[in-house]
Structure formats: structure tokens, C-alpha cells
Amino acid sequence: MSDKKNTYCNCLYYSANALARIITKKAEEAFSVVNLAPSYAFVVMTVNKNPGLQAGELAETMMLTPSTVTRLLEKLEIQELVKRHTEGRLTLIYPTAKSVEINKKIEAAWYNLYQNYINILGEDTANQLTENIYTTALKLEKT
């Protein structure tokens, strides 16, 4: 029984995905107050902070593929939470009245998410792990 449980826990693929699913669930709860799935909330925050950002830059920042970002932007545009402006082959993204209006709520939700998991993990532990995970992602990405 516990054999089964422990067979794969030393596999980074397995562990990383398990953690991602669990923390995503928490993030969904946290951002539900603004009716946004977490990645959408991140797009809105990022665009609010960087008006005129290129779609490709956003993809790189979020470590998502361009096609995924296109899909996120499509849906956010329908909700009037971003505005796309095509300039030549570039797509520049801008905040909207609505996105600016809810920005504080989004950031508060983000903060609540943070509080939630540092309460469980401890702040230093959580921060160290997060940084470790991030730098690992960067290392593996470059291969």
C-alpha cells in the first residue's frame, strides 16, 4: 500500500505535477472572488503593470506558449479585461477600465493565496522552495 505511494515520489515529473495540481486548486479558490482562473488573473495583473506589452513577451514571462497566450487573451478580450492592438506583426496588449478597476481585488486574492500556503508551509520554507523550483524550471527550460 504505502509501497505504491512511495514508488514515484522520487520522480520529479510526478512530484512537480502533483504539487502543481494542488496549488492550482488553491489558486482557483483564491481567484474565484474575481471570477478568473489563475492564469487569466496573472495575465490581467501583468498587463495592468506593463501596458503595451507584446503577446510574445507575455508568453515568455508566463512560460506559456504563444498559442496558449493567444487563447487566454481572446477570452479576456471578450470580458473586456484586456484590449489587443495589432501593430504590424506585433500584438500589443493594454489594460481596460474594467481590468484597472479590479486590479486591487486580484492582487488581494494573490496575497491571500500566498498567506494560505505560507501558513501551512512556513514563510521561509515556502519562499525557498518557490525560488528553488523557479530556478530549476529555468535550468531545465534551456535544454
Next chain:
Amino acid sequence: MSDKKNTYCNCLYYSANALARIITKKAEEAFSVVNLAPSYAFVVMTVNKNPGLQAGELAETMMLTPSTVTRLLEKLEIQELVKRHTEGRLTLIYPTAKSVEINKKIEAAWYNLYQNYINILGEDTANQLTENIYTTALKLEKT
């Protein structure tokens, strides 16, 4: 620019998902030699090692929801890589000739995945991180 990159890297949701996507891509490559997406490969390995395993146990072991496991099993059954046996309200899962036959290949692929990332990260570092991620997932799950 690098502001944008660094805004979210201290968020566990963001980092964990980024890492999961990247390592999943590597896992997909590794398991492509057996034409299986990683989660399917894990199911096959697990069932080969634990014949008669319950669907729910498998879900718990893999930290996936029961419905997801049902979907995985459906598709594996079509490919004759598992056999489901309904006993009352339980579903017991068994290996097949085919799944037993490819088990060594799957385990080799798994080992290659491991070699791949420990080459980049260093074995001890990778193992420590993996364990850290796993125990964190467990902690957060229980909340």
C-alpha cells in the same frame, strides 16, 4: 523586461506550474518510445507492479481524481494495456500480456528521464528538490 520575468517567480502557483510543464515535456519525450503520455506510462507501471489494484487506490497513489483515472483506464483498456475487472462496486485493474511485455521499455524510459534531468541539475540536488516538492504537495493536500 526582467522586471516582468521576476514579478511572479516568488509565487508557488506560478513556479510549480512552470516546472510541471517543462518536466512534463521532457517526460513526454522520454515515454514517446512506448507511444504513451507520461501519466499513462505511470498507470501501466503501477498496475504491472500491483496487479488487482483498485481504481481508487490508483487515483490516490497518483494524486489524481477518480474521474481522471477512469479516463486513463478507458484509453489504456482500448490499447489492451490494462484490463478492468468490476467486482461489486470496486474496479480492480490487471496487467495484460501486452503491458507486461513493454514494462521493461517503460522503466527504461523512466530511467532515461531521470538521467536527463539529473545530468542538468545534479543528482543530489534533483533528489532533494523532488522530495521537498513531494512532501510539500502532501502537506498542502491535507488542507
Next chain:
DNA sequence: AAATATTATTTGTATATGCAAATATTATTA
């Protein structure tokens, strides 16, 4: 300047995953 290569974005399609509800079975209580 025309031809070609590079770059940025979008679109068609596929898939993994989960939630909530439905179903089916077993256990418990009255």
C-alpha cells in the same frame, strides 16, 4: 527592387484534467 528568410501571432486540432451529478453497490441503522 525582387526573392527569400526570419519573426510574431493566430487557428485547427488534440488531450489531460477536474467538478458535479449520476449510478451502482455495500454498510448501517431503525
Next chain:
DNA sequence: TAATAATATTTGCATATACAAATAATATTT
């Protein structure tokens, strides 16, 4: 023993994400 509760699995539906190909625009070369 009949009624109810608990448990295990499956189904209907929704969604995030990616790959590969298509499109469109700019840069480079000849």
C-alpha cells in the same frame, strides 16, 4: 428486513494547454 447512509466508479461537461500548420509582416540577401 426495510430504509437510509456511505462508498466507488463512471459520465457529462468544461477548460487549460500545446503542437503543427497557416498567416502576416518585417528583415536580409542577391
